[in-house]
Amino acid sequence: MLSKIFLASILTTAALGCADHSNHLPHPHARRDVPPEEVDPGRDVNDWTYEVSSDWAYINPSEPNLPVNKYLDWSFSAHDIELHTDILGIGTEYALCQNGTQQAPVGLTSDQGFSEVHEPVFGNYEGNVTGTYYNWGYGPAFTPMYNKSTIYSLPNLTFDGNTSYMVGWHTHAPAEHPVNGKRSMAEIHFVHADTDGNYAGVLAMRIDPSGDIDSPFVSQWPWTIGFNETRQLTNVQQDLDLALQEVVYFDNFWTYMGSLTVPPCKEGIRFFMAEQVLYVSNAQMQRILGMSAYSTRIEQPIWLQGVNE
Template identity: 45%
Template sequence: MAPTFKILSAAAIITLAAACAKHDNHQSNFQKRQVLTPGGRDEKDWAYPESYDWGSINSNYSLCQMGTQQAPIPLALDQGLSQRHRPDFVGFPSNVTGNFYNWGYGPAYTIAHEDGRFNTLPSMTFDNKTVYLRGWHIHAPADHTVGGVRSRAELHYVMVDSAGHEAAVLALRLDPGQTPSPFFSELPKPLLGFNETDQIMNQTLNPRLPLEAVDFFSEFWTYQGSLTSPPCTEGIRWFLARTILFISHEQMQALLLVSQFSARAEQQVWLHQINA
């Protein structure tokens, strides 16, 4: 939906992090106007094509170089699929409100919530732990390969704990197919480009649609990993759906048009405990 007007005051500017979308540009549920807001993004000192050497750029990124559970890693069908850590999506509603933006590499969305109240967000459980959907963003091409094959893009649902710390990521590979994706049909048109810093606020969508398309992660790989951008924080439970989420050729073209290369170099498997 087209925005109604622009907020031009400095107080309205919301700064977006240039790292893998941090989804901290939320807006209170009590603000209901649909507006387009100047966003702005911090300057970054790293880039995806040089991801092998992030640890040499900044001492704060040392984990990117020496971590034992860095993501992404290559996966394969002959590794089998997980029989443990199965996610349960009973706390996922079919309607949320939030802000669309481009995180500098592709489309992204943050769900509206009150400051500090993450337990009001859509929730899933695994291993008797509850985590909350703070937002999603897209990488192009996909971060993960399966059997050496890389999809054209990858959708990441970023899950946080009750304190707002990243705790898990639901990853869905995206490839072109014959039928439009209902989820991608809900995204604003045209999509915001990678060089645009505006946000489209108070937009609703159904976060269950991608989950339905992959049978709610009935088959998946899982491992202990990290964020895929500096500072490469570890302790993140990764879930990668075996089923690919197919979108139409036109939807894929529109997605790639507003994206920049954002696939981190695959990391060597170490202490990742794949499917364990």
């Protein structure tokens, strides 16, 4: 998801999220037409899968040859897992995936109301941003081109007096956050990090089809990279502000402190979820799903996330 976001090379390396947005330096030779001997072999193999996200805490990356549960050939109930984390290896690198207090995603409802605090303020979002478009292994993704001296020119997000910079977007299918018990067909995350490479905030927008009217934002996507072509890059320009326009600039939103939605499930990341859905045409929805693989973590219990607090 690729399993982590990294600000590599110029910025301090730090895990930032789901897709790997480390490809932020210029790629003058990025192309779609690779020669036959370089045909993309398909998706990289991770030591975790979305289909069994409830078991991530039992995986120890330092012992990759061991089975997921190295002690048992049967599984505990959820209650027993809480009582026996000592023998299940919940001291591994992925421990927070099981015992974290601010895990994501969570379910959101109208009864929770909308946030009146942590208001997101958007800066420098207008105009085209140059970057690379690719398949992060689970669907479309984009990373703007920048280095340490130009990161300040990127679109930015300010909340609670702190500013972070848009280092990429990626999609999940189906949506990671259910709203009123309904899960949209996809979800897009605009990922923001500070200048030290610390993951700070995610702008989350649900995606659903609504007939024949195209989304202007999604219409910018080139659609030239296939389902299994996860190592190809295409240089593009995108007006990211179009997405914000289509969700009315988060005029109503939910917010909470969450985590990476992949191992190691690092916490302390503020999520903003727009009330407004980003609607696409039926054809655009088919293209998104045609480029995607299942990428939804199991819904997490609300604990210390502080929804709208």
